[in-house]
Amino acid sequence: MTADPKPRSTSVTEMTEYVLPQHANPFGTVFGGQIMAWVDLCAAICAQRHAGRPCVTAFVDDLYFRGPVRVGQVVRLRAYVVATFRTSMEIDVRVSGENTVTGESWPTVDCRVTFVAMGDDARPTPVPALRLETDAERADQAAAEDRRRMRLAKR
Template identity: 50%
Template sequence: MTQMILPSDANPVNAAFGGRVMEWIDICAAVAAQRHCRQTVVTASMDDLHFHAPIKIGWIVTLHGRVIAAFRTSMEVGVTVTAENPLTGERHMATSALLTFVAINKDGGKMPVPPLRLETDAERSAATEAESRRSERIARKSESHNWQRVFPASALIK
């Protein structure tokens, strides 16, 4: 997926607005997940989002998404965002993220996803790391709402 950073994509310091880049990451990852399972997918989480370097107006960004691991009904997808100065050809890693997607049916119920074919040692290693991250996310899930207690009750709609 390729985009050019336009003024409407920029923040007050003339760099890509992080929220816009996050939107593109979500779309890129969704395409990768949907291509893997050939079903409708929804974003469950975005983890390890890192903005490594700013992306200037007029620069070109290329997003690459790939399913790292497939579980029963979910998948971990990695996305990298490379920024390129079109005048010099200089490129650098601008952003990276890991996302979790869940496959769903037309009624919103979870659907099984096919296993991922792991062909290289790098793919197997990445999938093993993804399994560890998944276990950590699941273990943390019951704790992850405690931070919301610092907000007034009126800010928390249940």
């Protein structure tokens, strides 16, 4: 039986990380690899909430680190499902830095990650469709289908 479509709102995932010295490089700012790990975690939770299955990372789009986050500041992540395909999903993750003392916040990374839902047989398994509720969401799904074709062409 095919699962009912699910709206984006059911899987939106937010994480807040306090930057400690063990997260930092010699410049006192967060390691790129640490941000990538948080991006992967936040996106994985979002994907699994939507799929209702364990999911694996299949593809990470380009990552551009727009601004550093220092020790003592905060990294905030927000992930949502942009589009669903058959067994895979494109997840958008927005990362920002925050100075909790001044209230300032700034963009750090925007990234898209593709996850594949796994069945009990450890093979890809279908995911519920995304319930597209607005013209913007329908446009997002169409744009994601174009990006998916380009990713698959690189295999």
